[in-house]
Amino acid sequence: MSGTAVARLDELTAGVPRLVEVGGARIVLARVGDAVYACADACAHQGGPLSQGKLSRTRLACPWHGWQYDVRTGQCVFPGRGASVRSYPVEIADGEIRLVLS
Ligand code: FES
Numbered sequence: 001m002s003g004t005a006v007a008r009l010d011e012l013t014a015g016v017p018r019l020v021e022v023g024g025a026r027i028v029l030a031r032v033g034d035a036v037y038a039c040a041d042a043c044a045h046q047g048g049p050l051s052q053g054k055l056s057r058t059r060l061a062c063p064w065h066g067w068q069y070d071v072r073t074g075q076c077v078f079p080g081r082g083a084s085v086r087s088y089p090v091e092i093a094d095g096e097i098r099l100v101l102s
Contacts, residue, residue, distance in 0.1 A: 003091050003098030010095060012036065017060060019051035022099055027088060029097065030055050030071040036090050036097050037071040044076060044083035 006020040012031040019041055020027050026041035028051040037058070041051050048064030055061075059077065061068045068078040069085055076082030089100040 003089075003100040005096050005098050007097045008095050009034070009036065009092055009097055012097070015055050017051045017053060017055050019049070020099075023101055025101065026051075027099065028060070028071075029090075030058075030060060032058055032071070036092060038088040038090050038099055039069065039071055039074040040085040040087075042085070043067055044085050050085070 004022050006022055012018055014031045018029040020029060027038050028041045030037045041049055043050055043062040045065060045067050048062040050060055050062055053061045053063045058071050059068050060071050067076060067082050070077050074085045074087035076084050091098040
């Protein structure tokens with residue numbers, strides 16, 4: 001198994017983003033059902049903390065000015081021409097969430 005263990009699945013609540021720090025990178029975890037997605041915590045607009053934003057299903061809204069991202073891809077979905085944030089592959093095995101940072 002590759003990746004770095006960052007949390008257990010049962011520690012995450014759907015709709016509640018969670019900040020983790022791995023290798024100096026600040027990454028937000030988003031649980032959607034039994035899936036977990038991960039993307040950079042810093043908003044592409046002005047660096048707002050996405051981990052403090054509102055998560056509705058797969059859409060994560062920045063708390064500063066409301067840009068919204070699809071947590072599955074990191075793509076900005078509002079406004080339409082906003083820059084994306086980096087997304088990270090997630091592995092879940094035996095209830096453990098692992099991030100692949102390569
Ligand atoms: S810093 Fe996130 S929307 Fe402005």
